[in-house]
Amino acid sequence: MLQIKLPVRAYKKLIYLASVSSFLCFLALHLTISYQRDRIPYDVLADTTDHNNNAFGTVTTGQVIRGLLQKTDSSDRTTSIIINHDSTTSSLSSSGNKSKNSIVIQKSSSAQLLPTLPMTNSTSAIILSNQTNSLIQSNSNTNSNIFESSANKQIDEDISTYLDLEPHIDSMPILGENQLLIDLENRSNNNLALTYWLKARKYPKPKSSSNVKSCRVEFPNLYELEFNNIYWQKFTTGNSSFYLYGAYYDNRWRGGPLPMVRILAMIDRIAPPPTLCQIWFDRISVPIISQATYIYGWYSKWGNYKDGFLQPYIITCKIPRIKGLPKDFYPTSVSLVDNRCLKANNNLKIINNRPAKKQEFAVCVKGLDFLHEDLSVRLVEWIELLRLMGANKIFLYDLEIHPNITKVLNYYQNEGAVELTKISLPGHQPNLPGFRHLYLKNKLTNKRQNELIPYNDCLYRNLYSYNYVALLDIDEVIMPLKHSNWSDMMAEVQRLSLMEKNYTRASYNVRNVYFLDDLNHNEEQMHHEAHEAGIPRYLHMLQHVYRSQNYTKPGQYVKCFHNTERAVSLHNHFPLNCFGTCTTYSIPIELAHLQHYRKDCVGPLKKSCKEFRQYTTRDTTIFRYKHELVQRTTHVLKTLGFFDQNSIEHTA
Ligand SMILES: *[C@@H]1O[C@H](CO)[C@@H](O)[C@H](O)[C@H]1NC(C)=O
Ligand SMILES: *[C@@H]1O[C@H](CO)[C@@H](O)[C@H](O)[C@H]1NC(C)=O
Ligand SMILES: *[C@@H]1O[C@H](CO)[C@@H](O)[C@H](O)[C@H]1NC(C)=O
Ligand SMILES: *[C@@H]1O[C@H](CO)[C@@H](O)[C@H](O)[C@H]1NC(C)=O
Ligand SMILES: *[C@@H]1O[C@H](CO)[C@@H](O)[C@H](O)[C@H]1NC(C)=O
Ligand SMILES: *[C@@H]1O[C@H](CO)[C@@H](O)[C@H](O)[C@H]1NC(C)=O
Ligand SMILES: *[C@@H]1O[C@H](CO)[C@@H](O)[C@H](O)[C@H]1NC(C)=O
Ligand SMILES: CC(=O)N[C@H]1CO[C@H](CO)[C@@H](O)[C@@H]1O
Ligand SMILES: CC(=O)N[C@H]1CO[C@H](CO)[C@@H](O)[C@@H]1O
Numbered sequence: 001m002l003q004i005k006l007p008v009r010a011y012k013k014l015i016y017l018a019s020v021s022s023f024l025c026f027l028a029l030h031l032t033i034s035y036q037r038d039r040i041p042y043d044v045l046a047d048t049t050d051h052n053n054n055a056f057g058t059v060t061t062g063q064v065i066r067g068l069l070q071k072t073d074s075s076d077r078t079t080s081i082i083i084n085h086d087s088t089t090s091s092l093s094s095s096g097n098k099s100k101n102s103i104v105i106q107k108s109s110s111a112q113l114l115p116t117l118p119m120t121n122s123t124s125a126i127i128l129s130n131q132t133n134s135l136i137q138s139n140s141n142t143n144s145n146i147f148e149s150s151a152n153k154q155i156d157e158d159i160s161t162y163l164d165l166e167p168h169i170d171s172m173p174i175l176g177e178n179q180l181l182i183d184l185e186n187r188s189n190n191n192l193a194l195t196y197w198l199k200a201r202k203y204p205k206p207k208s209s210s211n212v213k214s215c216r217v218e219f220p221n222l223y224e225l226e227f228n229n230i231y232w233q234k235f236t237t238g239n240s241s242f243y244l245y246g247a248y249y250d251n252r253w254r255g256g257p258l259p260m261v262r263i264l265a266m267i268d269r270i271a272p273p274p275t276l277c278q279i280w281f282d283r284i285s286v287p288i289i290s291q292a293t294y295i296y297g298w299y300s301k302w303g304n305y306k307d308g309f310l311q312p313y314i315i316t317c318k319i320p321r322i323k324g325l326p327k328d329f330y331p332t333s334v335s336l337v338d339n340r341c342l343k344a345n346n347n348l349k350i351i352n353n354r355p356a357k358k359q360e361f362a363v364c365v366k367g368l369d370f371l372h373e374d375l376s377v378r379l380v381e382w383i384e385l386l387r388l389m390g391a392n393k394i395f396l397y398d399l400e401i402h403p404n405i406t407k408v409l410n411y412y413q414n415e416g417a418v419e420l421t422k423i424s425l426p427g428h429q430p431n432l433p434g435f436r437h438l439y440l441k442n443k444l445t446n447k448r449q450n451e452l453i454p455y456n457d458c459l460y461r462n463l464y465s466y467n468y469v470a471l472l473d474i475d476e477v478i479m480p481l482k483h484s485n486w487s488d489m490m491a492e493v494q495r496l497s498l499m500e501k502n503y504t505r506a507s508y509n510v511r512n513v514y515f516l517d518d519l520n521h522n523e524e525q526m527h528h529e530a531h532e533a534g535i536p537r538y539l540h541m542l543q544h545v546y547r548s549q550n551y552t553k554p555g556q557y558v559k560c561f562h563n564t565e566r567a568v569s570l571h572n573h574f575p576l577n578c579f580g581t582c583t584t585y586s587i588p589i590e591l592a593h594l595q596h597y598r599k600d601c602v603g604p605l606k607k608s609c610k611e612f613r614q615y616t617t618r619d620t621t622i623f624r625y626k627h628e629l630v631q632r633t634t635h636v637l638k639t640l641g642f643f644d645q646n647s648i649e650h651t652a
Helices: 008-037 040-051 061-071 076-085 111-116 146-152 177-187 194-200 376-389 403-415 435-442 444-461 486-500 603-614 621-639 645-651
Strands: 090-092 103-105 124-128 135-139 232-237 240-250 260-267 276-281 288-296 311-318 331-337 348-351 359-370 393-401 418-422 466-471 476-480 507-510 512-516 546-548 559-563 567-570 575-578 584-586 592-598 616-618
Touching: 177 194, 240 331, 240 444, 260 276, 260 331, 260 444, 276 311, 311 444, 359 435, 359 444, 359 486, 376 403, 376 476, 376 621, 393 403, 393 435, 393 444, 403 418, 403 621, 435 444, 444 466, 444 567, 466 567, 476 486, 476 559, 486 507, 486 584, 507 592, 512 546, 512 603, 546 603, 559 567, 603 616
Parallel strands: 103 124, 240 348, 359 393, 359 466, 393 418, 507 584, 512 592
Antiparallel strands: 090 103, 124 135, 232 240, 240 260, 260 311, 276 288, 276 331, 288 311, 331 348, 466 559, 476 592, 507 559, 546 616, 567 575
16 A cells, blocks of 8 residues: 555665665675585584484574583583584584694593593694593694695585485484483383382471481482492492492292292402492382392402402392282382491392293303404304293393394394393403403402392393203303203203202203314314314314213303202302202213313313323214204304305305
């Protein structure tokens, strides 16, 4: 309406002004865009935030950077967003291609270093390395480093084709805190009761704790727990340090009328001080208190029996009867304290795995320490052989392993045949991969003491899942000699042992016999070809069918099927503590033996080893599984890409 009333000249003027101003607007916009395009790293970051629905997503690029970096000192979460999404190195240059300064962030776990990043064109390059968390500052005048040279490279991309492209990033929605906590429960080896914590933190806070008589203890705060080397929690009392690994519910009837919580721990004392357990139940806002007792998981004569060395313990807390609680009302988590009224700084989820059906055989393997030794192919053969003999599941612990071994174990984990659990060494012991290996090699007694944690964790996780657990190394197999599988063999062993004495044993042990690598190279003694015909050369056990005639002495270097109904603490060769006495039955060598595949005898047997090499015999019991073992092993190796595709097709 307004326009119609205007004179024609003014109308024309208006159109002219409008077009001129929109042209200027366009020009300004264009300049802004191309200016920003020069600063690619900024765009990358802005994009990332955008896609993840981040709160900072809508502001313009320059602000995003500033916003994120300023936030770092106050919010760890923000820090991790930058770092996690930037798995490749991102370099931020402060002005076009002119700048000589660059900031390189390599995934850093130390958030507190970030606030020192200069946002101005400061003259130094800062490298944050995840390896050492150290800050290396170098002067720009002297930095002839790789980052500079890559910045000067001639890059000539036609950006116009990229304008609307969506980079392939992980578009998973960002999880809420509760979901993150539930996921973390798995990652903590299931020793954090995070699902429970979400509930427990909503319990009403006790009012005043000054009233000592009726002290109402608070549930430990997740963010105030004292952690150690990822999987451990530390509890200090007096001058003793406790490193807690896991807690388990034990209500086996042989343990008496009261159920128990068992806690696996390393303690730097041979006589730990008295402590109390605070046992938490779902829906009860105060803990049940019980005195802790200690079961020493080691023999003093094996060495390191001294304060200051970390000693393995099974800490036991009986759960007092509580009126009105149903029998299957299980405790949820447990803390150790030295005063019943104290809020604890440790809290372990109580593991209580109860599958509907108990299976027969679990195999447990201590922390694998094969970073540089690629035993992947031998591991495949070993796992397949155990499965053929009747192992229901193999539980392995991972200290450090070669990537090819990881590949193998991931495959079997997906198949459900294997469970791999990461583990670390507690306390002051080294955990840098490679260094830890050298430490364990040079500190044999410490190594053995540490091994008791995975062994007993494996026992206690599986108390109600398997009848027997066997602790084997990956160069050992318990070979049934008369039967085709462990199940049939153990049925016979049970029958024989009950005839001898009418009770089940805590363990059933098999004698050790060496299948040394070089026994079949001694051509003068044994007339045979160097390789077993029709068997692939990469199958170590199938190729090594010569063993010594002599077994190691009865009771020495034996391995057992441990009875999960009776064992209280396990050691490599025998149970150390049982309900009642630790009884064992020696399985006759006609029924089974332990085939031990080694280069050489263990250290203390060097003398007998001469004889082991002198009297040898060809033992092809393993050939019973030959066809299946060759087929399965080869199939897995092929599936995982261990063979050159061309050579398979060539020979086929
Ligand atoms: C450092 O980061 C690289 C690449 O992201 C990774 O391969 C390496 O394992 C990390 N090192 C440590 C000690 O975390
Ligand atoms: C934890 O891991 C187990 C298998 O190891 C899986 O079945 C379960 O779904 C996982 N739980 C969560 C919450 O991710
Ligand atoms: C630890 O403390 C107790 C008493 O608090 C003391 O008797 C003992 O000697 C101490 N042990 C060491 C190794 O310091
Ligand atoms: C063990 O072998 C016997 C005889 O070959 C067979 O009947 C039985 O099913 C096998 N048991 C298992 C658990 O594989
Ligand atoms: C063995 O003990 C069980 C009970 O533990 C009993 O039922 C059985 O009769 C005993 N067998 C012999 C041969 O004594
Ligand atoms: C080892 O075996 C040989 C041959 O069977 C036998 O003569 C020798 O006595 C055995 N040695 C021991 C220590 O048993
Ligand atoms: C095993 O490791 C070697 C060395 O890293 C590598 O070349 C090979 O491809 C790996 N094998 C498989 C099946 O990944
Ligand atoms: C805007 C700007 O500084 N451009 C420079 C980018 O780098 C090339 C080569 O190093 C120079 O020639 C340009 O002047
Ligand atoms: C080398 C360079 O670009 N120096 C500039 C750094 O930034 C300040 C202002 O923040 C300028 O004054 C410098 O010229």
